[in-house]
Amino acid sequence: MSSASALRLGRAWPLLYWAPTGMVLLHYFYTPQVITGRSMQPTLNPDSSQLWRDVGLFDRFSIHTRHSFNRGDIVSLRSPVDPRRMLVKRIVGLEGDFVLPRGPYPEDAVRVPEGHAWVEGDEGFHSDDSTRFGPVPLALVDSKLVMLLWPWSRTGLLDQPNFTKDGTPMRREDMAALERERNRQMRVTRASKTYNPS
Amino acid sequence: VVNVACALHLFGEYVGRISLMEGPSMLPTFNAHGDIVLENRLAIRLNPDNISRGDLVTLRSPIDPNRIICKRVLGLPGDIICVDPTGEKAPSTEHVVIPQGHIWISGDNAAMSRDSRDYGPVSMSLVQAKVVARVRQMFVLLS
Numbered sequence: 001m002s003s004a005s006a007l008r009l010g011r012a013w014p015l016l017y018w019a020p021t022g023m024v025l026l027h028y029f030y031t032p033q034v035i036t037g038r039s040m041q042p043t044l045n046p047d048s049s050q051l052w053r054d055v056g057l058f059d060r061f062s063i064h065t066r067h068s069f070n071r072g073d074i075v076s077l078r079s080p081v082d083p084r085r086m087l088v089k090r091i092v093g094l095e096g097d098f099v100l101p102r103g104p105y106p107e108d109a110v111r112v113p114e115g116h117a118w119v120e121g122d123e124g125f126h127s128d129d130s131t132r133f134g135p136v137p138l139a140l141v142d143s144k145l146v147m148l149l150w151p152w153s154r155t156g157l158l159d160q161p162n163f164t165k166d167g168t169p170m171r172r173e174d175m176a177a178l179e180r181e182r183n184r185q186m187r188v189t190r191a192s193k194t195y196n197p198s
Numbered sequence: 199v200v201n202v203a204c205a206l207h208l209f210g211e212y213v214g215r216i217s218l219m220e221g222p223s224m225l226p227t228f229n230a231h232g233d234i235v236l237e238n239r240l241a242i243r244l245n246p247d248n249i250s251r252g253d254l255v256t257l258r259s260p261i262d263p264n265r266i267i268c269k270r271v272l273g274l275p276g277d278i279i280c281v282d283p284t285g286e287k288a289p290s291t292e293h294v295v296i297p298q299g300h301i302w303i304s305g306d307n308a309a310m311s312r313d314s315r316d317y318g319p320v321s322m323s324l325v326q327a328k329v330v331a332r333v334r335q336m337f338v339l340l341s
Contacts (some may be wrong), residue, residue, distance in 0.1 A: 020205035027211075067264060080321035081299035083246035113317075115261035133297075140323055141260035 029061050032149055034089050039121030055150035058143035069138060074145040080136050089129050092184055096191025103131045142174035213240045223305035224268060237327035246322060254329040260320045269313055273302030285314040
């Protein structure tokens with residue numbers, strides 16, 4: 001290789017050289033992703049005019065390596081009906097739980113089978129979630145939302161409701177969030193510890 | 199060195215890799231222990247609908263997220279499939295319409311296979327790779 005072409009490649013070479021390491025780090029640790037759509041309002045993308053989209057930091061380590069799934073986590077998963085689509089939803093029920101689905105669903109109560117989870121979007125009417133296709137295999141879950149990166153006004157960990165000293169929520173948004181949380185938990189009966197999937 | 203390891207890993211994830219087979223559910227196509235096969239991941243990554251009936255695929259198990267299984271595709275979305283003609287795991291007249299985005303998988307060794315007869319159609323999003331070739335067992339003469 002002549003010295004002229006070596007110089008031209010020289011500036012881009014470190015980037016190309018370390019690209020595989022970078023990709024593996026993104027794949028196994030944290031990755032920022034853009035969240036689109038209205039199905040997680042008002043937690044994510046609260047602006048209905050869709051002028052901007054939230055960008056969140058997603059944690060792949062806890063899913064691929066530690067395999068920790070908790071009820072209430074917001075996760076991104078591959079859609080079971082369309083392999084090209086990623087959905088961002090909240091895990092509402094894990095295996096063994098009895099879930100009362102909201103909205104149009106053929107059954108009144110669903111027992112989540114072994115290795116599956118019940119996921120729902122926070123916004124009931126615009127959400128493509130387990131209410132449409134039932135429990136999803138946990139193997140489809142790809143990453144967990146850790147914090148928001150954009151917009152600046154809401155950057156940071158997702159807001160937990162603030163409480164005053166005597167236990168009542170401080171703001172109207174907190175009360176609404178608490179109400180939604182309670183509605184979700186009311187519809188799920190957790191599996192007992194002696195649940196044996198087989 | 200780290201970089202080379204990462205590059206190899208990414209190649210294995212996205213393009214293709216060699217894997218070890220284990221388990222009796224695909225006899226006589228694969229031996230119960232020790233078979234090595236070549237997987238093609240690129241075909242699935244580029245076009246997830248690239249699966250046809252009769253393909254051997256590796257996929258993540260729908261009942262255990264940490265487990266990878268290898269089975270044969272019998273039905274595509276929209277097909278009507280008889281769940282178990284032998285009548286062992288379901289009445290032999292039971293038929294199922296495979297929903298959109300799902301496939302019906304089956305092990306070649308039906309007697310010792312946990313497959314779609316047990317857990318129904320599985321989502322195509324779980325499929326990771328197509329199995330294209332078997333590397334012949336290298337040490338069969340020495341055993």
